[in-house]
Amino acid sequence: MTNGTDDLDNLIALMAKLPGLGPRSARRAVLHLIKKRGQVLVPLAEAMHRVGSTVRECLNCGNICTADICDICQSDKRNIGQIAVVEDVADLWAMERAQVFKGRYHVLGGTLSALDAIGPDELRIPKLLDRVKSENVTEVILALGATIDGHTTAHYIADQLTDIMVTSLAQGVPVGGELDYLDDGTITAALNARKAL
Amino acid sequence: MTNGTDDLDNLIALMAKLPGLGPRSARRAVLHLIKKRGQVLVPLAEAMHRVGSTVRECLNCGNICTADICDICQSDKRNIGQIAVVEDVADLWAMERAQVFKGRYHVLGGTLSALDAIGPDELRIPKLLDRVKSENVTEVILALGATIDGHTTAHYIADQLTDIMVTSLAQGVPVGGELDYLDDGTITAALNARKAL
CATH class of the missing domain: 1.10.8.420 (RecR Domain 1)
Known part of the structure; x- marks a missing residue:
């Protein structure tokens, strides 16, 4: 060409x-x-x-920023007690667009993957454990994708964090979703997590 | 955002x-x-x-190049007698990829359009008429899109070039195309332009 x-x-x-x-x-x-x-x-x-x-990576959370520490980590308006663990900066941006989470983030930079030989040290998991110890964190929210690697990573992190509340995003019917178009796994998850009205 | x-x-x-x-x-x-x-x-x-x-436009044909006159216009391997008139540089590139045309080009920069108030002087049509007169051109091939504006432009140019052979690309079934997926206009054009085997 x-x-x-x-x-x-x-x-x-x-x-x-x-x-x-x-x-x-x-x-x-x-x-x-x-x-x-x-x-x-x-x-x-x-x-x-x-x-x-x-542009570089925030030394604390792995977000993209122009300083050593990103705006979110520096902000005194964010809740210090909550850390949302996301896979990638794109996921952090998605959470920020929803404007619902007021805590801070931790960007892993991927998920654990035996196939791709990605272990905890290839991700920002040791730094997360450090942060949980050194900052006054009360809850770690695992906002990882609902994939096999995402689940593996979530379970690994939850196993490491025994003295603290660890939660993960709810699974269920997406807003605007129609049952007819949903896969079996989502319907199963939504049924199992059903709530009393 | x-x-x-x-x-x-x-x-x-x-x-x-x-x-x-x-x-x-x-x-x-x-x-x-x-x-x-x-x-x-x-x-x-x-x-x-x-x-x-x-990068700038070739002063002769309107192709994109880094000199005043583009490689194609300067090449002594290209047939001087034939000029293919195309709407846009993307169309010139498409013709070049097919590696079948050995003449030179003339890029109009659009098509005549009454709605958008684009007349002959907004396009490179006067320059085309100059080239036909001053270069030893024997055939002008109108390689314009099969749209209404393309047809209008082709007819306008053909009307201006009375002393020279003016041809246009054939219309018909595209190579690899199945009749079932073709529109009525294409089938009509292909039938009208049918050839003896």
Whole structure:
């Protein structure tokens, strides 16, 4: 595939590596960038450069930030007692968008996986145990995905944290969900966790 | 939507403007960029910067290139007699990928459109008429999309070029296409343009 110039081919190849973009959509995106050079291409290159040079991981929780300690960890409006353990920064952002959790986070950076040889030390689990000991944490909320690896990770962490309340997100029918479209596992979980009205 | 830092929000907002990406996939892409800072983010920012500062339109045909005149227009291996008129650079790239056309191109930059107030002077049509007169062109191949605006544009150009052979791409059943999935217009066009075996 040669689209005119080496620079262009290179840019298209790099864009095609992004999740959600393939070669065809990368070509479309690059043509769009070139057409909107002033409005998109130049600002985007600058924004990437800036993010690349400023963004790093919070030393405390693993969130993405521009300082050593992220805004959430520094904030005095967040509840110190609660830590929500999430797999990834994307999950932290999802929780923040819901605007319902007022505690702080701990980003593991993945889940335990025997297949991929990811053990506790590859994740931020030792740091979590440290935090639970050194900060006045009263509850650890395991907000991990409802996958096999997520469950394994949740059980491992719960086993390590014996002196403290450990909870996990409820499983059940998603808001707006119709029973007809739900899988057996979700219906089973929702039935088992049924509540009195 | 606040995802930690202003720089990040800005980058996500810019990425979300790309065709094929929405807010959610832009967030995913940016997290991917940050994780692969060395392999993707930094090279991508540099590639964009380079393309932004070097890439321009060929003064002759409107193709994207890094010189005043593009490689295709400069090449002495291309047939001078044939010009394929395409709507956009993406269409030129599609023709080049098929590796079947050995002439040169002319990129209109759009199609005539009464609704959007795009007339011949908004497109590269006057330049096409100049090229036909000044270069030794024997055939103009209208490789425009099979849309109403494409047809309008093709007819307008054909009307302007009276002393020269003007052809257009054949319409019919696409290779690999099944009749059952084709629309009425395509079947009608294919039937009308049927060929003796």
